[in-house]
Amino acid sequence: MVDKVFIESANMKNINKGIKKDLRQHAAEVAEAMKKLYPKPKTELVYANEMQLAIAVMLSAQTTDKKVNEITAALFKKYLTWDDFAIASLPTLQRDIRGVNFHLGKASRIIKASVIVRDKFGGHLPRTMDELLLLPGVARKTANVILQELWDITEGIVVDTHVTRISSRLGLSNEKNAVKIEQELMSLFDKKYWRGISGAFVLHGRHVCKARKPECEKCVLKDICPSAFLEN
Numbered sequence: 001m002v003d004k005v006f007i008e009s010a011n012m013k014n015i016n017k018g019i020k021k022d023l024r025q026h027a028a029e030v031a032e033a034m035k036k037l038y039p040k041p042k043t044e045l046v047y048a049n050e051m052q053l054a055i056a057v058m059l060s061a062q063t064t065d066k067k068v069n070e071i072t073a074a075l076f077k078k079y080l081t082w083d084d085f086a087i088a089s090l091p092t093l094q095r096d097i098r099g100v101n102f103h104l105g106k107a108s109r110i111i112k113a114s115v116i117v118r119d120k121f122g123g124h125l126p127r128t129m130d131e132l133l134l135l136p137g138v139a140r141k142t143a144n145v146i147l148q149e150l151w152d153i154t155e156g157i158v159v160d161t162h163v164t165r166i167s168s169r170l171g172l173s174n175e176k177n178a179v180k181i182e183q184e185l186m187s188l189f190d191k192k193y194w195r196g197i198s199g200a201f202v203l204h205g206r207h208v209c210k211a212r213k214p215e216c217e218k219c220v221l222k223d224i225c226p227s228a229f230l231e232n
């Protein structure tokens with residue numbers, strides 16, 4: 001349980017700031033600042049329908065959205081339906097997505113997932129977390145993105161590499177496992193922030209709180225971030 005843990009004991013390298021307050025209060029301040037800066041964060045993946053979003057998110061693990069968009073521009077002209085992916089030849093699909101990382105395994109999982117969507121769900125993505133998790137290649141992160149982007153259903157918090165890094169720097173979670181990080185963040189943030197916070201963290205991670213050199217000077221969180229200027 002993290003809700004009664006004080007920031008001071010969570011990720012406190014920057015103790016000189018003397019920050020000491022309840023983590024939930026800290027999380028609320030972070031969420032409000034992020035909401036002001038990124039009022040309506042949306043995925044940067046390009047898609048025209050539910051199938052395209054699902055495939056794009058499955059391809060995006062360990063790969064930038066920009067690279068995925070380059071690949072899917074041609075892919076979605078060739079594969080128009082779930083059935084097109086379900087009957088695809090594995091070597092051909094592997095070749096068609098070879099620009100993304102781990103393309104061999106991703107191609108195999110996309111074909112298997114497409115067969116399940118076609119045969120078990122009548123050619124439509126299911127709308128619950130439990131059912132989406134039945135699809136190979138779909139873990140909680142992908143399922144959360146699909147539910148939130150397509151149908152405004154919020155069941156959890158999307159945790160990717162940016163969310164993981166920023167949560168750690170802000171002292172919100174020191175876990176390494178995405179499921180555990182999601183659980184901790186869900187216990188810290190009021191549910192009304194769940195959808196927006198991950199999208200905001202992703203954009204903040206890309207443009208300000210970068211992996212190698214966070215730009216703390218221009219960061220709106222610098223006065224409440226325990227890691228501010230530690231890596232500059």
Ligand code: SF4
Nearest residue numbers: 209214216219225228
């Ligand atoms: S102050 Fe620096 S380390 Fe903290 S969130 Fe902002 S950019 Fe990241």
